[in-house]
Amino acid sequence: MPEKELTLVDRCILVTLMVKAAPLPQTYFKNVAGISLKPEHRSRLKSLGLIEVTEKPRIVLTLTDKGWNRATEELGAEPPKRAGTAxxxxxxxxDFLRRLxxxxxxxxxxxFRMQINRDEVVAPPVASPASAAVDAVALIRQAYHELAAKPGDYVMLADLREALADLPRHEFDAALVTLNRERGVNLVxxxxxxxxxxxxxxxxxxxxxxxxxxVAISS
Incomplete structure (x- = not known):
């Protein structure tokens, strides 16, 4: 397929999969990466052999070997026309990543697949459990407001967990317990x-x- 038929959104999907170096649920692109991934994008990339798509029990995208090769071509490439400021x-x-x-x-x-050993790097200060819980609470609040049609609407915890797939379960659960004590938050x-x-x-x-x-958060 000619290069011009890969849109900016197509390229961003490939780059996101490359940088995360893991299969990603479709909801991740919208709720975390801010990418409006539509069925036509998914179908086009799949037809090109750049991604594999699992549709049950949820839609998950995975880069193929060909997809990895295509995604790495974006490192150092010129931005497509009408790419905009972002x-x-x-x-x-x-381009900086390519030079690096x-x-x-x-x-x-x-x-991108590298797992860095803590002993080989200078680790940043470790957050206390209290500050970690606060960060998780903020992440859950943000994800809730992106998923809910309006404040106070109920959202399935399964959808929240999917949107925050990188948040460890124990941190997620601890944050929910904290939220449950706050006014305007209902877990049912x-x-x-x-x-x-x-x-x-x-x-x-x-x-x-x-x-x-x-969960419903009204404020």
């Missing part, structure tokens, strides 16, 4: 347990010996 800035950052890779001699896929069980999907049951948080499946 797109232009993205390609400045990608060339200087270090590390392959792009090795760089699904009234009709029969309609719950397996992933929605698994996403529940137990508070007061009761599984909570939904």
């Amino acid at each position: 797109g232009g800035t993205l390609y400045v950052a990608l 890779i060339d200087h270090s001699g590390i392959r792009a896929d090795d760089l 069980p699904e009234s009709n347990q029969k309609v719950l999907k397996p992933q929605e049951r698994a996403a529940a948080v137990t508070i007061g010996n009761q599984d909570k499946h939904l």
Whole structure:
């Protein structure tokens, strides 16, 4: 397929998958990366053999080997026409990554898949449990307001967990317990347990010996 048929959104999807170096649920692109991933983008990239798509129990995108190669081409590439301010800035950052890779001699896929040993780097100050909980609370609040149609609407915890897939479960649960004590926050069980999907049951948080499946934040 000619290069001109890959849109800026297509390229951003590939770059996001490359940088995260892991399969990503479709909700991640909208709720975390701010990318409006539509079915046509997914279909085009799949038809080109650049991604694999798993649709059950949720839509998940994974880079193929060909997709990795195509994504690395964006490192140091010229931004596409009408990329805009954000797109232009993205390609400045990608060009820096390309120069860093060339200087270090590390392959792009090795760089993004790298697991850095704490003993080999100078670690930043470790946050206390209290500050970590505050950060998790802020992340959950932000994700909730992106998912809810309006403040006070109930959102499934499964959708929140999916939007914050990088947040460890124990931090997520501790933040929910903290939020549950705040005014304007309601954590409730699904009234009709029969309609719950397996992933929605698994996403529940137990508070007061009761599984909570939904949250509403009115402020």
